Amino acid sequence: LVGGASRCKGTLEVNQGEWRPVDYHGWNLKAAADSIRLVGGSGLCSGRLEVRSNQSNQWSSVCEEDFDQQDAEVVCRELGCGAPSVLRGALYGEVEAPMWTKGFQCGGHESALLDCRSSGSERNTCSPGKAVGLTCSEPVRLVGGASRCEGTLEVNQGEWRPVDGFMWNLKEADVLCRHLDCGSAVSIRDREESSERSVWRIHSDCLQSGSAVSECLSSDNSSSILDLT
Template sequence: MTSLSDPEVATWTCLVSFISLVSSIISPDSVRLVNGTRLCSGRLEVKSNQSNQWWSSVCEDVFDQQDAEVVCRELGCGAPSVLQGALYGEVEAPMWTKEFQCGGHESALLDCRSSGSDRNTCSPNKTVGLTCSEPVRLVGGDSRCAGTLELKQGDWRPVEGSDWSLKEAAVVCRELDCGSAVSMGQRDESSGRFVWRIKSDCVQSGSSLRECVTSHFSSSIMDLTCSGMLISDIIYVPI
């Protein structure tokens, strides 16, 4: 059997270390949501041991709204909309034992400070269940419930919805807590750019918007108006 020379061993060691580093940068999988109905919902689990791949559930007693904001951001989702114990099922140990102390601005949950003391127990029905909103927004309109539809999948881009109806648009309005879809239409820009195309049949199947998106080059983008604008923006003046 031929053995490697010292320079070859050194080169191989450096290569393995580089691949490991790149892998950790590309896949920083330190948190996940499991048993949810969509990519942005589920029972929160934290990787408590990188080498042994241990995943720990988190107790609601050591987790708050600011922590939830960090998790949703880390997963590429929108803001947290529901934080409730046992929402996506209960599990036995292991449990995360230290209290998270996030400021809300961190890019990853494990970047947050944590308490020095351990909590070894978690009351029944207290395992963190988290639902983050879809990373969608309406921009350039008269209110947050009207404008050009944009979705974040790595970066924010406008959406081209040439095959959409008000039925698919209603999914976006609900995600934004803006009531129902009132009107939608395509607007042609002077030049093309990369946009997101969201397949209507995928949305109709119940999948999340993020699961239905593909990159596309187009000059056509979608404007949407939801009923929330018509309700929340009215100012009542007593006679």
């Protein structure tokens, strides 16, 4: 969802080779409802995986025996997060029934988990501690530098945009470097471009409180771009 005041408001776009808006005709509130979510984690990109059935409109957990790395890649992509970094049962607490009855057989390229093929056999139970717990990487990257830990900071929340560079310090930058598995920040630079463009502003107090990057963003226009090492 892009162009709105938060990640849950805006124009609906889907990426199948390129980002395009979705035609409105024939839509209703049921069709617009989320089909997957991660619950019990620190934000959008971590938690216990739950899937909503189109028939019953009920949320169900997924057994880790019916889920693999390729399935996790699809989930993280559908949620707008980075690649999966942790996949382990009971990571985000135990769960009672219901369980999702069929295993997923994703190729890893699908845009949505429910687009994946399902196994023919059905499962009615799952061993304790075996519900899928998943952590996706934050949708954060550094581009244009000599290594993956150097360059212009960009965040993806519907689209990749640079981050406003105004008033950053090394303490705040350290949090982003940890998300990138790059250690501590060595240097930051507020680079002025010739004209304003769409950027993300990251709210420092939100970020340093431990919230996910995606929960600390607001949309803005600026010519001040953050470069980070």
